[in-house]
Amino acid sequence: MTNRELYKWIGICLAMDHRPDYRNRVLEQVVEGSIPWELFVSTCSNHLITPTIFLTFKKHDIVRHLPQGLMEYLAEVTQLNAARNEKIISQMAEITDALRSYRINPIFLKGSAHLIDQLYPEIAYRMVGDIDFLVREQDYLRSVQILSDIGYQCRCQVYGDPMNLKHYPRMWKENGAADIEIHRIPVSEKYAKWLNYQVIVSEMYSPIGNPDCFVLSDKHKIILNFIHSQLGHSGKTMGIVSYRDIYDLHLLMQRHGKPVSGVDSEFAGSAGSYFQIADHLLHLNDLKEYSIPLKRSLFFKIHQLNLSSRTFYLIYHGLRRTIIRIRAYSRILLGIVTSAELRKLVFDRLSHPPWIRKFPQW
Structure with missing residues (x-):
């Protein structure tokens, strides 16, 4: 089975909920042993869908036909993900309580919002990286300070004026289930004209069972999904x-x-x-x-x-990333000439070697 064929097969597995007739196709290939399981596990892991796949297999009675070691691995990952997501939801409640005591209402974004908004049949389905939330621009730095006061710390040095950033650099807390990102704006400035705080707040709502939390409307979640991806x-x-x-x-x-x-x-x-x-x-x-x-x-x-083609992937991605980096360097070099603030920012970074890796993100 080629990489392309495996990729298509994973899509067929995920489709079983709305195409139950696909179960026999999936089961047939599982039983005949034509699936390269190591590549399957690697691909699912890279796409962060391991629990989703396992629970779909379980729902359609595929799990018992899997190799024993694979079944145990998928089950363990799913169990760990469920436990972590429970902690993330508790962490979100803690963040909400801390900010609401100062009359700040965080609006949760992306994966963490899906957890409390019951997008999936159960919370174990969705793997979440960090907790993203949006606040009013005037509450942005206040929120950083409030959460710093309850133990959150910044993972990296902050360069320049944080009011120029889309979100504050990632923060963490000892024993916290996930890092957090406090957003000044939901997306980069280039796209913020059509998805911004004012647009979002007009349709946001509190999920059932979480009256103190806010999430985007489904329409805005779809738009954010497109922009982010x-x-x-x-x-x-x-x-x-x-x-x-x-x-x-x-x-x-x-x-x-x-x-x-x-x-x-x-x-x-x-x-x-x-x-x-x-x-x-x-x-x-x-x-x-x-x-x-x-x-x-x-x-x-x-x-x-x-x-x-792995060769095409490596060459094409290498070229595109090189072009992105050249454009980023060019913008910065031109900006240094005209902006005293940018000159100071670059000189600050020169004192910290990893700065160069951050250039394409500016």
């Missing part, structure tokens, strides 16, 4: 699609139940391609209505080449 993390440029992201997207689209509005016209085509390839990879429909335009899109072609 394809624009903020260069998925569009690199031809990368994360199964965790598109599975979130599928569940959000299903719950939202209507076409998504609010995407800036400049990026509407990119959003459409992303939504289509998500449907394609998760086998949500037969794609008769748009299979030709999808397969003609550059994004789809690069994605397929990434899966088919």
Whole structure:
């Protein structure tokens, strides 16, 4: 089984909830032993869907047909993830209580929001990296101080004015289940004109069972999913699609139940391609209505080449990252000439060797 075939098979596994007829296809390949399990585990781990896959297998009675060692591994990862997510939810409650005592209402974003908003059938399904939340710009640095007072510390040195950052550098707390990122704005400035605090707060709501917490509307969660996956993390440029992201997207689209509005016209085509390839990879429909335009899109072609050829993946990604780095350096060199603030920021970083690795993120 090639990498591309395995990638497609994982999509078929994730599709079993809405395509129960796929169970026999999945079971047949499991029983005949045609799945390269080490590569399967590595791919699921890289896409952060190991618990999702295990619980889907369990729901469709596939687990008992897996190799014993694999079954035990998947079960253990899922159990550990469930326990960690319980702690993350408690940590979110602690953060909410601390900030609300100062009349600050955090709005939780991305994976942590999905946990308390019951997007998944149970909390063990979703792997979460850190806790992202948004506050009003005037409450941004106050929030950093309030959480510092209850034990949170910054993981790295803060360069320049933190009011120029999308979010404060990652903070951690001893015995905390996850690091936190306090957002001044939900997305980079380039995209904040169409997804910002004012837009979000007009539709935010408190999830059932969590009256003191706020999350984005499903429409805004979908837009944030697209920006985060394809624009903020260069998925569009690199031809990368994360199964965790598109599975979130599928569940959000299903719950939202209507076409998504609010995407800036400049990026509407990119959003459409992303939504289509998500449907394609998760086998949500037969794609008769748009299979030709999808397969003609550059994004789809690069994605397929990434899966088919490790050599293409390494060369293409190396070139794209080099171009991104050159552009970042060029902007900084030009900025040094005109901006005293940027000159000071660069000189501050020169005293700390890892600074150069941060350039592309500016």
